[in-house]
Amino acid sequence: GQEIAAVAVTAALDRARDCVFSNHRGHGHFLAYCGELFLLLAEIFGRPDGLCGGRGGSQHLQLRNFYSNGVLGGTVGNAVGVALAEKKKRSGAVTCAWLGDGAFGEGAVYEAMNIASLWRLPIVFAIEANGIAQTTLTELQLAGTIAARCAAFEILLEETSGTDFASALAAATRAVDAARAEQRPHAIISHALRLGPHSKGDDTRDPAVLGAARANDPLASLRRDAGAAAETIEREVAALMRGTLAAALAGEAA
């Protein structure tokens, strides 16, 4: 259910130079960044030809200017350091830091946001607000609003739909372009839907809530938008997935 943010924000980046620091749920961010499906699957399967030779696994991905780590919140400070490095090098790069609403419980996030704003760093905080952290609903763990927290650091904010691609892309483009032009942090909140469990079978939400979320699956609206082409696209994607999955499964374990 969170595909829209990954694709929209990444599409707004200049991937030849911009940097991405993703989090513990970064497969979508990674695929949007580079499309290297085989490298990702082989890594998850622990293959030597995986992205990191099987050493990183699902949560620890690195390719070119893309990094991720499995500890919530800590990566945001790393992304701020990357943004500072690129600013000092005058590369013109923007850094994108992915985090979810659950990460706003971590103090390290605020240390990082403070420095990003204080030092006027070209960074975009891409916030996936799906309303739930593992099994804990946001209203049980977050006082006030994420928007107000961004405002406290004078970080400009775009709030976007988690289901409408066109508006999400327009908002992400405004944020990324402004971060680059103005050399200051921006934030994008994507009000996303989490359609599945946190990991395997640990979704404790009411089936009615889940059903309502699934009824708003952004892929369904994309399918509608694509019209007649949808069937061809889905067939091609399914074939690519099947072939790549088989190739990744065929490899030897690391």
Add this chain to the structure above:
Amino acid sequence: MTRATTVLASLNAGLHAALADERVLVLGEDVLDPYGGAFKVTRGLSSQFPDRVLATPISEAAIVAVATGLALRGFRPVAEIMFGDFLFLAGDQIVNHAAKYRAMFNDKVRVPIVVRAPMGGRRGYGPTHSQSLEKHFLGVPGLWVAAPHPLLDPGALLRQAIAIDDPVLFVENKIGYAEPLQAGASGYETVPLADAQAPFPTVWLKPPRPAECLLLCYGGMTSLAIRAATHLREREQLEVGVVVVSQLSPTPVSHLEAILSEAAPAAVITVEEAPAEGGWGGEIVSSVERIRDLRGFGTVAYRRVGAKNTPIPSARALEDAVLPQVADVVAAALDCF
């Protein structure tokens, strides 16, 4: 530049020299002139290199996090944690970020950061500003831990830490800053040891006759250990060698092997400022015993000298009673004979 005469002046000169490399940045709390850092290690740097000396908020996690991000993109940052006691605030960044990236990204990235942390007591700062917490960072995969001392050029050791491609926790000692540099100790041959496995040098103060007893120490305990050794040689006629390690982790096993190939001591005493339980000395004892076992020389009596296992009191007399003293080292050695 005049030749540095104290540990502090040497570290400061080392940072000045390191900043000639444009990839080097210094960041931390209160590091700017005219203050120049709580212990003055960064004095003068921001005047000479204003773009690469950064005053940070009081945010230890972010200081190390930002340093790590800078390092991933080609810089070689030196982060100052004002008091080593605050290192745990950055502990997740050191252990789960900086020290992990190279290995978990399959050697595709490097994180060449140095985290400088002044440790130690004897200044009456009390329970939360006097500790030696480095033992909690020993044995972390991907992390070097090094400590300067007056017997080798501390500034050169710091530059060595900056030049290494991996994160280094650089443990300084607060009262050690004022100590004069010294080339060796009276009555000892000074034998430096360093190799690829353990690049941070060990200084072996080798006595003229085969050592009956070895004192092993690092950092701020160096002078105290030498005073204890001198006492034992002059008053007790014990032939005592002193081994001053600057690489705390990984344990410099090859240096210990080299020393023990020329010495078969009957007693080995480790001296550290933190409580010995769960500490550096236990690692040294374990390594020495394994070498002794392989070489097959006689039984060694081991003692670990450290602080009492209680928070460090503020009042001077109470603090003295908790922290290890020369008399504790002497008593531990005599207990073995």
